[in-house]
Amino acid sequence: MFTIDAHLDLSMNAMEWNRDLRLPIATINGWEAGLKDKPDRGNAVVSFPELRKGDIGLVVATQIARYVAADNPLPGWHSPEQAWAQTQGQLAWYKTMEAAGELVQVKDLDGLEKHLKLWQEDKTNEQKPIGYILSLEGADSLVDVSYLELAYEKGLRAVGPAHYGPGRYAQGTNATGKMGPQGYALLAEMERLNIILDATHLSDESFWDAMDHFSGAVWASHNNCRALVDHNRQFTDAQIRELISRGAVIGAALDAWMMVPGWERGRSTPKSTNCNLEVMIDHIDHICQLAGNTDHVGIGSDLDGGFGKEQCPYDLETIADLGKVPELFASRGYSKTDIEKLMHGNWLRFLRKAWS
Numbered sequence: 001m002f003t004i005d006a007h008l009d010l011s012m013n014a015m016e017w018n019r020d021l022r023l024p025i026a027t028i029n030g031w032e033a034g035l036k037d038k039p040d041r042g043n044a045v046v047s048f049p050e051l052r053k054g055d056i057g058l059v060v061a062t063q064i065a066r067y068v069a070a071d072n073p074l075p076g077w078h079s080p081e082q083a084w085a086q087t088q089g090q091l092a093w094y095k096t097m098e099a100a101g102e103l104v105q106v107k108d109l110d111g112l113e114k115h116l117k118l119w120q121e122d123k124t125n126e127q128k129p130i131g132y133i134l135s136l137e138g139a140d141s142l143v144d145v146s147y148l149e150l151a152y153e154k155g156l157r158a159v160g161p162a163h164y165g166p167g168r169y170a171q172g173t174n175a176t177g178k179m180g181p182q183g184y185a186l187l188a189e190m191e192r193l194n195i196i197l198d199a200t201h202l203s204d205e206s207f208w209d210a211m212d213h214f215s216g217a218v219w220a221s222h223n224n225c226r227a228l229v230d231h232n233r234q235f236t237d238a239q240i241r242e243l244i245s246r247g248a249v250i251g252a253a254l255d256a257w258m259m260v261p262g263w264e265r266g267r268s269t270p271k272s273t274n275c276n277l278e279v280m281i282d283h284i285d286h287i288c289q290l291a292g293n294t295d296h297v298g299i300g301s302d303l304d305g306g307f308g309k310e311q312c313p314y315d316l317e318t319i320a321d322l323g324k325v326p327e328l329f330a331s332r333g334y335s336k337t338d339i340e341k342l343m344h345g346n347w348l349r350f351l352r353k354a355w356s
C-alpha cells in the first residue's frame with residue numbers, strides 16, 4: 001500500500017554517516033562492519049531501494065544542524081552560521097539526488113498531485129523518484145528570522161523550532177522554558193510564508209507557547225504518547241487533544257525507547273523489551289481513542305535517525321517492512337478505509353488543506 005513516512009533524516013545519513021542511500025542496504029551495512037564511531041554502525045534500515053520495495057513513495061526529509069553555546073554538552077556547531085552551512089550541504093545532497101533521478105522535491109499542490117499520479121499509475125517503473133518534502137528539525141541554523149524566506153525559496157515547507165536541549169528559537173526535549181521573542185518572530189514568519197509548524201520536540205512550555213502564538217497548519221512528524229512511555233519527549237493526552245482540535249496529524253516513531261517503557265540505551269534489546277510493530281499500533285490506537293476517529297495518525301518512523309536495527313522493532317528488518325503494518329491494523333479490527341488513512345490518507349488530506 002502506498003505509504004508516507006513523515007520523518008526521515010536522509011541527508012544526515014548521507015553526509016554524516018557517509019551512507020550512499022542508492023546502494024542496497026546490505027552493501028551499506030557491509031561497508032560499516034567494524035566501524036565504531038556511531039552506535040548504529042552496520043545496522044542501517046533505510047535506503048532508496050528499500051523505500052521503493054515498501055511502496056514508500058513520499059517522505060518528509062530533514063535538514064538538521066544544532067547550535068551549541070559553550071556550556072551546552074550536546075554535539076553541535078559553535079555558531080549559527082556554521083549550522084546554516086551544514087544544512088546547505090545537506091540540501092546540496094538532496095539536489096544532487098534529484099539530478100540523479102532518485103528524489104523529487106514536492107513543495108506545492110500541483111507537484112503533490114503529479115507525484116501521486118506517478119506512483120499510483122506507473123507500476124512497471126521500479127526506479128520511480130521518491131518524493132520528499134523538505135523540513136527543518138530544530139531552527140537553530142536559521143542565522144536570523146530573515147533566513148527563513150531564503151530557506152522557503154529552496155523548498156522548505158515545515159519547521160520544528162526545537163530539537164534536543166536548549167534552542168535559539170524554542171526549548172526542546174529535556175530542556176524547559178517558553179519560546180521567547182525570537183521564537184514568536186519565527187512563528188509569525190512561518191505563518192506569513194505558510195510553513196507547517198512541527199510540534200515535535202518542543203518542551204512542554206514551548207509547546208503551549210507555540211499553540212498560543214501560531215494559527216497556521218500544525219503537525220507532529222514523529223511523536224509518541226506519554227501515557228504509554230513516560231518521558232517529556234512524548235505528548236501528554238492534553239497535548240494530543242490540542243493537536244487534534246487543530247486538525248493535526250501525528251506520526252508514530254519507531255525508536256524503541258519511545259515505544260516501550262524502561263528502555264536502557266545500549267543494554268535493552270528489541271527482543272528483551274518485546275518491542276515490535278504491534279507496539280507502534282498501541283501508540284497510534286491511543287491517539288485514535290482520544291480523537292474518537294482515525295483522522296489524526298500516520299507514520300513518522302525516524303528510522304536511521306541516530307539509531308538502527310539495534311533500537312527499533314524486532315520484526316522490522318528494513319524500512320520496507322512498513323508494508324506489514326496494514327495487515328497488523330486489519331487484525332486489530334481497523335477497516336480498509338481507516339488503514340488507508342493511517343498509511344497515507346491523513347498526511348495527504350493535511351497537505352492538500354495546508355497548501356490549497
Ligand SMILES: [Zn+2]
Nearest residue numbers: 137201222302
Ligand atoms: Zn527527532
